[in-house]
Amino acid sequence: MIDQGSSDAKPMKIGSFQVPDILVRFIKFGITGVGSTLVHIGVVVLCIEILRFTPGISNGIAYLVASVFSYTVNTYWSFSGRNTRGSLLRYPLVLGVIAIIAFGISKTAELLGFHYWVGVTAFILIVPVLTFLGHHFWTYRNTD
Numbered sequence: 001m002i003d004q005g006s007s008d009a010k011p012m013k014i015g016s017f018q019v020p021d022i023l024v025r026f027i028k029f030g031i032t033g034v035g036s037t038l039v040h041i042g043v044v045v046l047c048i049e050i051l052r053f054t055p056g057i058s059n060g061i062a063y064l065v066a067s068v069f070s071y072t073v074n075t076y077w078s079f080s081g082r083n084t085r086g087s088l089l090r091y092p093l094v095l096g097v098i099a100i101i102a103f104g105i106s107k108t109a110e111l112l113g114f115h116y117w118v119g120v121t122a123f124i125l126i127v128p129v130l131t132f133l134g135h136h137f138w139t140y141r142n143t144d
Helices: 021-050 055-078 085-111 116-139
Strands: 012-014 017-019
Touching (some): 085 116
């Protein structure tokens, strides 16, 4: 059976309703993701407009930079400080898979002749959900 992440998260109640731990983590992950997204967009614009990199390469670089921010905040806040040897080894594997997906999304938009913002928008809609699922069910699971 796959564990659903760290058991250190405190239960949250709204009135008499117990909010599921996965929802609490997803909300925290989402808040962290807003910051990460702003970092990502800033790096994409810098890479494309100033450094003249292609949209695919720019999104790949932006993903890696935003991931450093995201890892730190998610490890200690969203996933309740589960910084273990196992999570440290699994985290870059999730990043690698998602980086390939991110590049594919952006490259597809580029090959179809879309403006680079189409690739950025698709990235924003797809990648965060896939990343949360990878981290929740694998990176930060309780087993090492």
